[in-house]
Amino acid sequence: MIDQALLDQHNLTADEYRLIVELIGKEPNLTELGIFSVMWSEHCGYKSSRVHLKKLPTEGPRVVQGPGENAGILDIGDGLVVVFKIESHNHPSYIEPYQGAATGVGGILRDIFTMGARPIAVLDSLRFGPPDDPKNRSVMEGVVSGISGYGNSIGVPTVGGEVYFDPCYNLNPLVNVFCLGLAEKDKIFYAKAEGAGNKVLYVGAKTGRDGIHGATMASAEFGMETEHKRPNVQVGDPFKEKLLLEACLEVMDRGLIVGIQDMGAAGLTCSTTEMAAKSGMGVVVDLDKVPQREEGMTPYEILLSESQERMLLVATPDNVAAVQAVFAKWDLDAPVIGEVVEGGRARISFKGQVVVDIPVDAVVNLCPAYTRPSLPPGPPPPAPPLEALPLPEDLGAVLLKLLASPTIADKEWVFRQYDHMVQINTVVLPGADAAVLRIKGSPKALAMTLDGNALYTRLDPRTGARIAVAEACRNLACVGARPIGVTNCLNFGSPEKPEVMGQFEQAVTGIAEACRTFGIPVTGGNVSFYNDTEGLSIHPTPVLGIVGLIEDIRRLVRPGFRAAGDAIVLIGESREEVGGTEYLLAQHGLRAGAPPAIDLEQEKRNQDFLLEAIEAGLVRSAHDLSEGGLAVALAECAFHGRGRIGCEVDLRSDLRDDVLLFGESQSRILVTCRPADLGGLLGSAAARGVPAEAIGRTGGTWIAVERSGRGILRVPVAEAYEAWKTSLPSYFQIRT
Amino acid sequence: MKFGVVQFPGSNCDFDAYHALSRAMKRPTVMLWHKDHDLRGVDCVVLPGGFAYGDYLRVGAIARFSPLMQEVQAFARRGGHVLGICNGFQVLLELGLLPGAMLRNKNLKFLCQHVHIRVEDARTDFTRAARKGQVLRIPIAHFDGNYYAPARALKEIERRGQVVFRYCDADGRVTDEANVNGSLHAIAGIRNEAGNVLGLMPHPERASEALLGSTDGRAIFESLIFSLERRRPSRRPAARTRARHD
Numbered sequence: 001m002i003d004q005a006l007l008d009q010h011n012l013t014a015d016e017y018r019l020i021v022e023l024i025g026k027e028p029n030l031t032e033l034g035i036f037s038v039m040w041s042e043h044c045g046y047k048s049s050r051v052h053l054k055k056l057p058t059e060g061p062r063v064v065q066g067p068g069e070n071a072g073i074l075d076i077g078d079g080l081v082v083v084f085k086i087e088s089h090n091h092p093s094y095i096e097p098y099q100g101a102a103t104g105v106g107g108i109l110r111d112i113f114t115m116g117a118r119p120i121a122v123l124d125s126l127r128f129g130p131p132d133d134p135k136n137r138s139v140m141e142g143v144v145s146g147i148s149g150y151g152n153s154i155g156v157p158t159v160g161g162e163v164y165f166d167p168c169y170n171l172n173p174l175v176n177v178f179c180l181g182l183a184e185k186d187k188i189f190y191a192k193a194e195g196a197g198n199k200v201l202y203v204g205a206k207t208g209r210d211g212i213h214g215a216t217m218a219s220a221e222f223g224m225e226t227e228h229k230r231p232n233v234q235v236g237d238p239f240k241e242k243l244l245l246e247a248c249l250e251v252m253d254r255g256l257i258v259g260i261q262d263m264g265a266a267g268l269t270c271s272t273t274e275m276a277a278k279s280g281m282g283v284v285v286d287l288d289k290v291p292q293r294e295e296g297m298t299p300y301e302i303l304l305s306e307s308q309e310r311m312l313l314v315a316t317p318d319n320v321a322a323v324q325a326v327f328a329k330w331d332l333d334a335p336v337i338g339e340v341v342e343g344g345r346a347r348i349s350f351k352g353q354v355v356v357d358i359p360v361d362a363v364v365n366l367c368p369a370y371t372r373p374s375l376p377p378g379p380p381p382p383a384p385p386l387e388a389l390p391l392p393e394d395l396g397a398v399l400l401k402l403l404a405s406p407t408i409a410d411k412e413w414v415f416r417q418y419d420h421m422v423q424i425n426t427v428v429l430p431g432a433d434a435a436v437l438r439i440k441g442s443p444k445a446l447a448m449t450l451d452g453n454a455l456y457t458r459l460d461p462r463t464g465a466r467i468a469v470a471e472a473c474r475n476l477a478c479v480g481a482r483p484i485g486v487t488n489c490l491n492f493g494s495p496e497k498p499e500v501m502g503q504f505e506q507a508v509t510g511i512a513e514a515c516r517t518f519g520i521p522v523t524g525g526n527v528s529f530y531n532d533t534e535g536l537s538i539h540p541t542p543v544l545g546i547v548g549l550i551e552d553i554r555r556l557v558r559p560g561f562r563a564a565g566d567a568i569v570l571i572g573e574s575r576e577e578v579g580g581t582e583y584l585l586a587q588h589g590l591r592a593g594a595p596p597a598i599d600l601e602q603e604k605r606n607q608d609f610l611l612e613a614i615e616a617g618l619v620r621s622a623h624d625l626s627e628g629g630l631a632v633a634l635a636e637c638a639f640h641g642r643g644r645i646g647c648e649v650d651l652r653s654d655l656r657d658d659v660l661l662f663g664e665s666q667s668r669i670l671v672t673c674r675p676a677d678l679g680g681l682l683g684s685a686a687a688r689g690v691p692a693e694a695i696g697r698t699g700g701t702w703i704a705v706e707r708s709g710r711g712i713l714r715v716p717v718a719e720a721y722e723a724w725k726t727s728l729p730s731y732f733q734i735r736t
Numbered sequence: 737m738k739f740g741v742v743q744f745p746g747s748n749c750d751f752d753a754y755h756a757l758s759r760a761m762k763r764p765t766v767m768l769w770h771k772d773h774d775l776r777g778v779d780c781v782v783l784p785g786g787f788a789y790g791d792y793l794r795v796g797a798i799a800r801f802s803p804l805m806q807e808v809q810a811f812a813r814r815g816g817h818v819l820g821i822c823n824g825f826q827v828l829l830e831l832g833l834l835p836g837a838m839l840r841n842k843n844l845k846f847l848c849q850h851v852h853i854r855v856e857d858a859r860t861d862f863t864r865a866a867r868k869g870q871v872l873r874i875p876i877a878h879f880d881g882n883y884y885a886p887a888r889a890l891k892e893i894e895r896r897g898q899v900v901f902r903y904c905d906a907d908g909r910v911t912d913e914a915n916v917n918g919s920l921h922a923i924a925g926i927r928n929e930a931g932n933v934l935g936l937m938p939h940p941e942r943a944s945e946a947l948l949g950s951t952d953g954r955a956i957f958e959s960l961i962f963s964l965e966r967r968r969p970s971r972r973p974a975a976r977t978r979a980r981h982d
Binding site: 149243429 | 756759789792847941
């Protein structure tokens with residue numbers, strides 16, 4: 001009955017099939033095959049990535065839960081923990097941008113509240129093809145509306161993130177969604193199915209045929225008509241999820257349940273087998289008791305459906321009625337569909353027949369891991385020597401061009417579609433270096449950021465990945481937060497391509513190295529392979545989500561210039577580095593050269609110095625230098641400040657003017673301080689081996705830069721602001 | 737005085753309103769469950785922001801049938817104070833306690849941003865702590881905040897002076913640009929004829945603590961506290977809660 005064609009449809013190899021037969025001691029039936037197909041998929045089983053992810057540091061004094069659960073958990077003191085994770089929803093978001101992105105938000109929210117935490121913040125990392133192509137604009141509009149539609153309705157603020165544009169995402173946009181929740185340390189819940197005799201309850205939306213990717217079987221074998229095929233993208237219902245969120249948090253808060261697991265990828269299959277496997281137990285389930293949205297569903301479809309907004313709970317028989325009462329209050333049913341049993345097997349019945357009888361351990365824990373062939377990345381395409389690059393005559397025009405480039409331009413068009421203030425914790429609104437949320441009733445605050453420069457990782461995966469970690473931490477440092485933990489979303493092409501595996505290995509190595517230097521654990525994340533369309537892989541795009549802690553919110557610092565007359569200090573060293581820069585791309589049309597070098601130890605020294613200076617109250621504003629270099633950073637500091645104060649800067653350097661203004665050397669930060677504090681700030685930098693120099697002062701209405709007294713850049717703040725502010729909306733203007 | 741915040745399924749600014757009233761304004765505040773029939777002796781009912789019943793069908797359309805809304809309507813008829821914020825305003829329109837309706841924002845996008853609103857009437861129980869013409873900086877967050885009423889009804893609303901807040905720029909000028917959602921007559925908030933029911937799209941609870949960037953929303957809560965506590969002299973003297981906004 002099971003032949004190669006069927007295995008191909010289930011993405012299982014002949015070797016994997018032999019292993020399945022060996023593990024379960026029989027030929028699987030079609031339903032059982034479907035279960036293995038999803039549980040052993042790259043998405044659920046991490047087949048290609050697992051051996052490499054072991055390189056990541058996962059331990060630290062704050063770690064309550066590392067990788068392996070729905071989300072990572074860190075202790076932030078005062079009896080509180082943060083629960084956070086990032087997930088990709090790339091493929092669905094291309095097929096159906098609105099629902100793909102919306103259900104991406106819904107899925108990550110469930111990962112967080114299934115652990116007993118109330119989600120308090122969402123951030124997204126979005127990558128699209130350039131917005132001058134209407135197809136890309138339509139994908140982007142759909143994705144942003146989807147995030148907005150779901151997140152706003154459920155009432156979790158979308159507080160930040162990033163949006164990048166590159167033609168490599170034309171046919172494969174990236175939608176990575178990060179969520180963070182807050183919980184009391186002694187009220188965390190896990191996906192446990194302990195205690196034989198405990199009841200398994202199904203809560204939330206009814207099960208439909210949506211999202212069954214294997215459901216393209218020949219109809220003859222099911223006795224079904226082919227028109228029952230459904231698109232693979234699920235449809236989200238944020239209202240249902242809101243009810244589910246409140247009801248789940250209520251039963252957890254009242255201690256009414258033993259364990260809980262959301263039904264995400266692989267739906268009912270994944271949640272039942274994982275919960276049982278984690279507790280060394282078995283489970284019996286009666287599929288006739290599963291609430292179904294449509295008639296005539298087969299066990300295969302019920303088990304593999306990825307209908308949204310569903311959870312599985314385990315409760316002692318005594319508590320079942322109380323749990324059901326809470327769900328009834330929120331207008332949700334909570335039928336008992338099964339029971340926890342001894343023996344480590346999942347026994348699932350349908351219309352009185354046992355349709356699945358397999359050991360849960362085999363499904364959940366024994367998915368093979370592969371060390372796939374890999375090819376180390378070659379050197380990046382060389383950038384032409386600097387002498388061969390013409391020095392633009394009007395550097396002011398270059399600045400305006402960079403400020404208007406979609407990747408650098410203001411993203412308000414995006415984030416004002418997100419409710420970024422609901423729950424009234426958002427202290428630093430989107431657009432700054434990092435989002436900052438207060439913790440009600442505490443002097444502490446949380447900072448979080450998503451970062452990753454895919455052009456750097458394309459040119460040099462290891463350096464690019466190190467920079468992604470360093471930049472995320474730098475962004476946190478700029479608001480006065482110390483990094484405490486990491487989640488990552490690794491977006492790559494097909495792992496079956498050796499060059500992609502080479503990029504992946506290098507990137508993971510880079511992340512591991514940087515996380516070790518910063519002493520921060522990786523508590524989980526997500527790998528998204530197969531980001532290939534029409535044979536083209538995306539740039540390797542690791543996205544780092546890093547969470548930081550601010551001990552005293554009164555010490556918070558923001559990027560904008562505060563007042564005229566403050567001293568401007570540049571921390572870090574500017575070098576002759578133009579490879580991989582936005583300048584090289586926007587002005588010279590080149591994606592080439594080695595990305596900027598990074599010395600992780602120096603980076604850490606610079607950040608530690610900044611944090612201490614902030615804690616000592618010496619810093620009035622801080623902003624990191626990234627895409628577009630010093631000139632763009634100066635402009636952004638002017639834009640972010642109230643009153644849009646300009647600056648007068650005088651630099652001393654041997655670098656060529658364009659490199660000096662637009663080079664992207666790492667580990668650099670622009671800070672301002674009161675003139676009276678300048679001596680102290682520079683003195684303590686020198687004492688710590690941190691390069692820092694006073695480069696000018698704030699004031700006026702121009703972004704004015706001289707080098708040794710000779711003007712090299714002079715642009716009115718208002719004109720620069722206009723270029724930066726109007727660029728993105730101009731692509732989306734309704735044309736009548 | 738005691739505030740009550742109504743919780744519909746899908747409300748999501750309920751705890752924000754609770755926090756602002758109980759913590760920032762330091763007044764007793766209780767949550768009121770939509771399925772109950774008991775207003776628990778509150779002096780002012782707050783219908784909070786969010787997406788009651790998912791805003792399915794039409795914003796506020798299903799929430800108006802919640803059991804508690806019968807009590808709220810009776811309470812309002814008796815002169816009880818009702819404040820509808822954002823989705824709460826939309827529910828008040830559906831309930832018929834306030835005139836008009838909401839259309840989608842003129843740019844057909846959800847809008848979350850700080851806006852300026854001008855106090856058109858400082859004699860209401862919701863605005864006493866402000867002054868006429870004062871400009872408040874308060875955030876909005878909505879998809880359906882484009883206020884609409886038929887021409888004749890709008891004329892009546894204006895004639896009776898029911899417009900309490902209008903969108904304006906930082907200097908108090910009512911302009912098309914400042915009227916971000918496209919509301920008719922730049923209406924951001926209106927009251928009923930009797931003056932005991934007010935609905936507004938901006939979120940005063942998001943502008944009640946300095947840490948969050950604005951305290952201008954306090955003027956509305958302070959006004960209510962001042963108005964209602966003055967009427968009940970046995971309660972805490974209202975003068976202490978007087979705003980510093982003049």
